[in-house]
Amino acid sequence: MSLLDLAPVVPVVVVDDAATAVPMARALVAGGLPLIEITLRTEAALEAVRRIAAEVPDAVVGAGTVRTADDVTAAVEAGSRFLVSPGTTPGLLAAMLASGVPFLPGVATATEAMTLAERGVRELKFFPAEAAGGVGYLKSLGGPLPDVRFCPTGGITPATAASYLSLPNVACVGGSWLTPADALAQGDYARVEKLAAEAAALRSR
Numbered sequence: 448m449s450l451l452d453l454a455p456v457v458p459v460v461v462v463d464d465a466a467t468a469v470p471m472a473r474a475l476v477a478g479g480l481p482l483i484e485i486t487l488r489t490e491a492a493l494e495a496v497r498r499i500a501a502e503v504p505d506a507v508v509g510a511g512t513v514r515t516a517d518d519v520t521a522a523v524e525a526g527s528r529f530l531v532s533p534g535t536t537p538g539l540l541a542a543m544l545a546s547g548v549p550f551l552p553g554v555a556t557a558t559e560a561m562t563l564a565e566r567g568v569r570e571l572k573f574f575p576a577e578a579a580g581g582v583g584y585l586k587s588l589g590g591p592l593p594d595v596r597f598c599p600t601g602g603i604t605p606a607t608a609a610s611y612l613s614l615p616n617v618a619c620v621g622g623s624w625l626t627p628a629d630a631l632a633q634g635d636y637a638r639v640e641k642l643a644a645e646a647a648a649l650r651s652r
């Protein structure tokens with residue numbers, strides 16, 4: 448089974464304070480979303496990955512915003528069990544292939560998806576989903592590229608997630624709406640759990 452089949456929604460989290468990481472991850476898991484992507488955009492990100500990997504065994508924590516080979520090394524050393532990137536360069540792809548963990552490289556065009564499929568990589572992040580063409584664009588890619596599965600991310604909301612999930616080439620969607628910055632800042636993990644439970648109830652087909 449693929450990582451993409453663990454949950455219909457992958458929470459994409461920006462962690463400003465590593466102290467929020469463990470209770471946040473517990474709330475997401477309790478709500479039914481075990482796959483958690485911590486974006487490497489903040490100083491606290493790697494520490495957040497370390498803490499979740501050590502203290503929340505039911506979570507499958509990974510790193511997002513992976514852009515370089517050094518990011519790959521740091522993310523895996525911290526305990527990331529998967530890697531997600533916004534786009535894919537040859538150097539980054541080589542590092543991800545060598546990492547030993549599953550990864551979702553970012554693409555936004557048919558050519559990029561075909562280039563990765565040529566390398567045997569057929570589970571991809573479609574980013575930035577809404578801005579790059581949304582549901583209609585992914586539906587169009589499904590005709591000529593039926594063997595490629597996507598996790599669209601970028602601009603997806605609770606209101607639009609279901610329409611993405613209804614596509615046969617969409618396995619799950621990613622989004623930041625599960626962990627609003629104010630909820631994390633206030634320690635409102637009950638709100639995170641509620642948002643996660645609503646998202647977990649979205650069915651893919």
Ligand SMILES: O=C(O)C(=O)C[C@H](O)[C@H](O)COP(=O)(O)O
Pocket residue numbers: 459486511512513531532533574600601602603621622623624
């Ligand atoms: O950080 C990364 O690796 C990215 O590629 C960008 C994120 O996937 C989006 O920023 C998701 O955020 P929303 O659009 O608010 O749901």
